Amino acid sequence: MTRAHPFTGGAVSLAAIALALILPAPRGTIALYLAICLGAWALGAGRAVRLGLLAVAPIWLLLFIMHAVLGEAPRLVLPWGGTLSQPGVDWAVAQGSRLAAIVTASLAFAVRFDPHRFLQAAVARRWPWSAAFLLVATLDAAERFGDQARRLREAQRTRGLRVRGSLRVRARAVPALVFPLLLTSLTEADDRALALESRGLTHHGPRTAVDPPEDSRSDRIIRWGSLTVVVAVAWWRWIAA
Amino acid sequence: MSPRLFALVPAAVAINLVVGRIAAELSLPVYLDTLGTMLVAVLTGLPGGVLVGTVSQLLAGMLSGYQWLPFVVIQWLIALLAALAASRGGFATPFRSAIWGAGCGVLCGLVSAVISFVLFRGVTAGGVSAIGALLRGLGLPLSTAVTSASLLTDILDKTVAFLVVGALLRALPRRILGRFPVAARAVGR
Numbered sequence: 394m395t396r397a398h399p400f401t402g403g404a405v406s407l408a409a410i411a412l413a414l415i416l417p418a419p420r421g422t423i424a425l426y427l428a429i430c431l432g433a434w435a436l437g438a439g440r441a442v443r444l445g446l447l448a449v450a451p452i453w454l455l456l457f458i459m460h461a462v463l464g465e466a467p468r469l470v471l472p473w474g475g476t477l478s479q480p481g482v483d484w485a486v487a488q489g490s491r492l493a494a495i496v497t498a499s500l501a502f503a504v505r506f507d508p509h510r511f512l513q514a515a516v517a518r519r520w521p522w523s524a525a526f527l528l529v530a531t532l533d534a535a536e537r538f539g540d541q542a543r544r545l546r547e548a549q550r551t552r553g554l555r556v557r558g559s560l561r562v563r564a565r566a567v568p569a570l571v572f573p574l575l576l577t578s579l580t581e582a583d584d585r586a587l588a589l590e591s592r593g594l595t596h597h598g599p600r601t602a603v604d605p606p607e608d609s610r611s612d613r614i615i616r617w618g619s620l621t622v623v624v625a626v627a628w629w630r631w632i633a634a
Numbered sequence: 635m636s637p638r639l640f641a642l643v644p645a646a647v648a649i650n651l652v653v654g655r656i657a658a659e660l661s662l663p664v665y666l667d668t669l670g671t672m673l674v675a676v677l678t679g680l681p682g683g684v685l686v687g688t689v690s691q692l693l694a695g696m697l698s699g700y701q702w703l704p705f706v707v708i709q710w711l712i713a714l715l716a717a718l719a720a721s722r723g724g725f726a727t728p729f730r731s732a733i734w735g736a737g738c739g740v741l742c743g744l745v746s747a748v749i750s751f752v753l754f755r756g757v758t759a760g761g762v763s764a765i766g767a768l769l770r771g772l773g774l775p776l777s778t779a780v781t782s783a784s785l786l787t788d789i790l791d792k793t794v795a796f797l798v799v800g801a802l803l804r805a806l807p808r809r810i811l812g813r814f815p816v817a818a819r820a821v822g823r
Contacts, residue, residue: 531644531689564660577645
């Protein structure tokens with residue numbers, strides 16, 4: 394999968410998200426979620442499954458409380474006592490599996506995403522360069538600002554800033570942690586704008602990809618296959634309705 | 635797109651993500667994940683804010699699931715209201731910032747409640763759904779619980795966010811503020 398074209402992972406991920414919305418719940422969406430988990434493990438994106446579980450676990454809990462426990466009648470009587478809402482349980486399972494499939498498919502794409510190869514592929518395909526660059530620059534900036542925020546937090550703590558305690562104490566930490574980040578973004582903007590302009594940002598016309606990733610036949614088959622599966626399932630659902 | 639906006643947009647999106655994470659780490663009852671959108675809308679105008687909001691939501695989708703993509707409408711609404719507040723001197727004093735923030739919170743809360751109720755039946759993520767569940771447990775109908783929870787969290791969140799952006803703009807040196815005429819007007823300079 395490391396050698397797959399950067400668009401292939403995105404196409405498969407989008408197809409999985411589309412299927413999560415089209416397939417009948419809960420059977421179809423549970424089967425899809427399991428298939429996505431297996432696929433992610435097999436392709437070396439097992440971290441996405443773990444991160445996905447961490448992301449959806451609170452949502453599953455809230456779905457259970459909001460709909461299964463506090464939902465409308467008719468109620469199911471549990472063998473060990475108590476009752477649950479029948480339509481609430483159905484919705485919680487359907488929505489829980491659908492969201493889990495979407496989250497895991499999105500994360501599987503994110504953990505395998507290589508910004509450099511994506512930019513090269515976009516340039517080679519003559520996609521709008523500014524849009525592709527914006528995505529890559531944003532990912533880079535998110536990492537840079539994340540590191541800066543961590544360093545800032547440690548520096549401010551050594552100066553006596555308290556980040557634990559009452560709500561008032563924690564709220565008072567916000568300006569000390571946030572203002573320097575906001576100021577940095579503004580003061581850096583002109584330097585970065587100058588650097589981008591000197592590297593041909595405002596140049597219109599085709600660009601040359603230095604190292605375009607190979608778009609193999611199997612990549613194209615997978616992308617077209619993904620689209621075909623989505624269209625076929627949508628058509629089947631439309632006929633069934 | 636101007637080179638300056640090109641340089642600002644990635645930083646603003648990163649601020650949305652990173653400051654949102656800081657607020658979560660401090661266990662604050664606010665999200666503060668739209669500061670970058672507001673800042674760019676105030677500094678460069680509505681199109682910049684809309685662009686930051688859209689890219690933020692797309693990136694957040696990539697990192698936490700694309701199911702929250704419909705909430706991009708909230709980002710656009712925030713950009714619109716922040717740009718409007720800037721053109722009317724809405725960041726000139728803390729009081730004016732708080733009023734505009736509360737107004738933004740009411741509108742965003744209502745729109746957010748509609749999206750949350752229609753598409754997700756009230757369960758989205760984090761604190762707002764927990765408050766919704768609490769209100770539902772107190773016997774409120776689902777629609778009322780979802781709307782109340784959205785309004786409560788959004789009014790608080792957007793008021794604090796407008797106060798933070800206003801405080802930053804007023805603290806900016808004239809040298810930096812001079813590069814952004816809309817922002818200078820926003821703080822009455």
